[in-house]
Amino acid sequence: MDGDLSFNKAPDGAHGGTEIQTAGHVTVLLQEAIDFLAVRRGGTYIDATLGLGGHSLEIARRLGPQGHLIGFDKDPRALQLARERLQQAGAESPVITLLQGSYAEIGKHVRPASADGLLADLGLSSMQLNDPERGFSFQAEGPLDMRMDPRSERTADQVVNRMREEDLANVIYEFGEERRSRRTARAIVRARPIRTTAHLAQVISAALRPMNKAQARIHPATKTFQAIRIFVNRELDDLKALLEAAPQVVKPGGRVVVISFHSLEDRLVKDAFRDGAKAGVYQVLTKRPEGASEEEIGRNPRSRSAKMRAAERT
């Protein structure tokens, strides 16, 4: 991990407003996450997934100058935009430390039992999804990239064009929960070389005709794109490492809040909190995951699949 962009105070007079770019990203479950974090003025808080800084800005505003906000993101572009946005905290800004790298490494950067809270809002931001050049979207023509961290070696192109058919089918099955994984993998291997997201989406669509109305509602490439993205970014391994580190870096009475967007993530969070409660390190605050309100879903369709869980370090 590198690129410590630490800075102390935002310049006096920095102000909010529409000129600060949010790149189309609307923060999900903002008020709910902040409520569960129960931010203490003067405390130390970790935002494991800065993104566009939507949650972080609200945390920063509550921390005050004696507080400390530590933010992580794999994506240097996200860090840059979050940094600009955090200037809106103005003279009341806490000390802010921004780090480029994976939240899997939080334990290496944050002292044990030093944080009053940790938030993780998993997955991609709309800024990443909507940029065709990043290769995340099957709805746009772009290179097969899908890396959140442009320095990492594994790309979607390598997975799509070089992986053995059987291994590719396993990735699609395991990380996409796609039941027709073998058929999908076979079609991809036969169509090689595939160089763009649009070509990949078209190959998958041709291979997977919807078998019922439910399948017809979602694009046939949805699950395979999710699978490749998770594999390229080692998302579930990173999440497991974060969930292991969280009770170590958060002090007793501190909160851990995680927002996930698909069942594979949510299962890991649920199990980690349940096991933590059994081991006496957590009290679980959400019996069931909290979702977005109808009003929020209407405003921001991306929030439909969000599930938030929270626990307190005992």
Ligand SMILES: C[S@@+](CC[C@H](N)C(=O)[O-])C[C@H]1O[C@@H](n2cnc3c(N)ncnc32)[C@H](O)[C@@H]1O
């Ligand atoms: C949903 S966005 C966060 C949005 C943010 N809460 C906001 O309101 O602006 C998730 C962010 O987490 C980052 N991310 C995903 N996995 C990560 C990891 N393992 N380590 C660090 N950052 C990660 C992504 O690059 C993305 O910017």
